[in-house]
Amino acid sequence: MESITIIYIVLAVLISVAIAFFQYFYKVNRTPKVHIILFSLKALSLFLIGLLLINPKITTLETENIKPVLSVLVDNSLSTQFFKEEQNVKNVLSEIQKEEAIQDKFDVQYFSFDKEVSVLDTLSFSGVQTNISKAITAVNELNKGKVSTTILVTDGNQTQGNDYEFTTSTNKIFPIIVGDTTQYQDIQIAQLNVNKYSYLQNKFPVEALLYYEGKDKVNATFSILQNGQKVFSKQLEFSPNNPAQTVTANLLSKTKGLQYYAASISKISNEKNTKNNYKSFSVEVLDEQTKVLLLGSFLHPDLGALKKAIESNKQRKVDISLIYDKNIKFDDYQLYVLYQPTSYFKNVFDKINSNYLIITGTKTDWNFINRQNLGVQKKVINQKEEYSALYNADFLPFLQENIGFDHFPPLQDKFGEVQLKNEAQNLLYQKFAGVETTQPLLSTFEENDKKYAMLFGEGIWKWRASSFLKEQNFESFDSFIGNLVQYLASNKKRKRLEVTSERLYPANAPITISAFYVDKNYQFDNRANLEITLTNKETKEQKKLPFSLVNNSYQVSVEGLMSGEYTYKVSVANQNITSNGQFKITDYQIEEQFTNANQKKLQALASKTNGVVFYPNTINQLLQDLVNDKTYYTTQKSITKEQNLIDWKWILFLVVAFLSIEWFIRKYYGKI
Structure with a gap:
């Protein structure tokens, strides 16, 4: 406490005593005992008032026990459901939650992840993308500077984000691998590269990256179909020494408009998963000579x-x-x-x-x-x-x-x-x-x-x-x-309503369509009411949804649409302004392209972070190891807190109490 504050407090004491003395003892011939009580009450109440006015800072030292953090990351994507591992994941989670020694030793935090990370509430196993790298990075940032470790419950198959195998982590990561770890022969279309536009009667290139996993030499046929008609085909040979091939096809644009194509690689013997043998793509053919x-x-x-x-x-x-x-x-x-x-x-x-x-x-x-x-x-x-x-x-x-x-x-x-x-x-x-x-x-x-x-x-x-x-x-x-x-x-003038959407959406993926609307001065207009009408081309079923204003654009998200081709019409209320388009929802599920759990990458991640790989049937061994691991310990942290005296509300109540008691005593003895 500063010296000037001490001086103020001493002055407050002297002034309080002086005022109380002047009221009850100065020029008083006879001093009843009740005056001593009244003097004390007056002096204390005045001193406390003065103390509140001085408002000194009170420094306190508190000690806090900080447990090590155990972050449990649970894969909530469709691939878990595809491997039929939902129950195993829930059993692992249950074993962690009921282990009292773990709860006593660690501050346990539960998270679920697919393409985003969130605090674990319920598991639906419906995420259409998986970003393991983002989940690991998120918990590392959350627990930065703390003693912590991570349990990662996943099949190891990632469809989005940076390669988690090379994620930098100062904390140990213990993967619990769910899903089939047996290696099967598999051939897949890893990637398709194609231009979005082509001109009528022009050729456009399609580049396909094909990948084979297996021990034998196999033959396969790569094909591209349009409306059920084969427009390109090529025989290929794969082997362990030649597992990847790139095929380029030059296709002729024969019809104007948005054209859909399906690329496929033929099934090989003993192939368990054939859903990754197919991919769709689209090209918009322009006729603008x-x-x-x-x-x-x-x-x-x-x-x-x-x-x-x-x-x-x-x-x-x-x-x-x-x-x-x-x-x-x-x-x-x-x-x-x-x-x-x-x-x-x-x-x-x-x-x-x-x-x-x-x-x-x-x-x-x-x-x-x-x-x-x-x-x-x-x-x-x-x-x-x-x-x-x-x-x-x-x-x-x-x-x-x-x-x-x-x-x-x-x-x-x-x-x-x-x-x-x-x-x-x-x-x-x-x-x-x-x-x-x-x-x-x-x-x-x-x-x-x-x-x-x-x-x-x-x-x-x-x-x-x-x-x-x-x-x-x-x-x-x-x-x-x-x-x-x-x-x-090009004389193309800017439209007042611009709508942006993808041409192809994977099955069960959320469909987001955005729109940008301007007034007659081509300034963004946030007062408009926009509505989209979706029509299934086959069933003619329609669905109408309003747009929401998000920053400087309008957006709408659509879920639950079945596979097929759709047209849409976006209209502005009270304006004769519309925009039309179309898209297709494919049967392709990106989370179903894998044949087995990615044991190799998870082992590499564990090795890099000094962790160990476990399986659902060895979860108890992991929990026992964590309980016995002395590198995870509770730390004590001393916290110095400064608080203004005026924040202590009980002092004000005490002042009111002293003044009230003084008033009642004086009233009782007829001093008022």
Whole structure:
């Protein structure tokens, strides 16, 4: 206690005694014994009031016994049910709970886990994903700095998260392995890699990773089916020395829309689990052919190079025309490439109704371009100049890698400084006489709903030839032109209602669909009421559910839907705004892909953390070992607590009691 506080307390004592003395003894000729009692009550009550006003801090020392922590993690996923181990898990839990020596020695904490970790309430064994690594990490963080250990009741099969075998843990982990540990021959589709989109009449790749476990050499057939029809098949041979194979299939997109496929690997002899032999996937086939017009006043090698580059994508068709052609139907095209415009292009800008790309060069009429209000001005002299390209990594409108622009031959244009009056994004800058500048070489513009671009130089055919010499193909250059054309040809406006969902959901998995709704100013609107209508394509059964507002989006979760194809319609109340989509719920259960418990990984985890593997029939041995293990001990912790005296409410009650007794005594003896 501080010295100044002690001084205040002494003053409180003196003042309390002085006031009580003045009231009951000062100038009093006869002192009855009752005055001594009244003096004491007055002095004590005044002192206590003064003490509360001073409010000194009282320091106390408390000792707390802290038991070691025993965390029991129980696997609550579907794989436990698939292995028919529910009763074994419950028996293990019961043995731990009724062992009094364990309860006395440890602070026992019970948790269940699937893809998330939660305090154990009831076990349903219905989790559709398993994340063992997350469960171990969670209890380690919870008991950080404490003497603790973990019992892990699981089959060891993980479908989500980091590999738990390499989880860092300073505490011992004792896995109790449930499920069949016998090794069976098994072949499975470990992974499927496929693009989400494809264009009509284009081929798209499907990559399948196949894995075999067994001691014998086996043959199997990998197949892909669509609507029950086989579209790909391949015979494969597996052995212990060749357990993994990757198969790539190039499938043709024949029908527009969302297409579902089923991949399978044939069953081998003595295979116990065949549910992991099948996987479904989907591809959305787009039919969006773009027609492009290359319009010039003279023929040039650039026109042929651009036509070949653009048409490398079969969804694009290019026509080359000269400005003097009177039969051009401008409405037939989605994109225009205006090559070295002159005054003959005067009426073109009034006729085109879409986006465009302008390429300038040595024969360009810059006086004409300067009058078109394109946001670009260039004061030129009648002199040719060469400009090399300098790649800008900060270009934002679309993703374009550096394909070696810095090493391409220079382009030619008339000499002069380019001034951009409209906001532009520059993919390429000019390098003039080896000096890097911020003058644009390729710029893109967006104005209201229109997009256009300008390439300041002719000779791009040399870039295509140079790219071929470097890579022995035209893919990089054609992809660059394709990206530019795709950006310019796209006029897609933002919808006020955007709905996001997966195309395929595993059976029994919760289905989450999110929606983003904006007002007419394209600001997120949190006042809307959104509703989804789900329709089973086969049974026509419908289900309506409202969306919930979650942060800056709307979300709805759907459970209990049977396998099959579904369509959905999301609508906004009191608005004529809807969004439609579809998805499929497969029969595939990711938790049923395993043939046995993963004994190998659990043993590795136990070994790494200095633990030991046990089984349900040896649980009592584990409990006895934990009771006898002297590394788990109760610790004592001294806690120093500071408390303000004013928090002691009983002092206030004491003051009231003293003052009340004093008042009653004085009343009784007629002192009032």
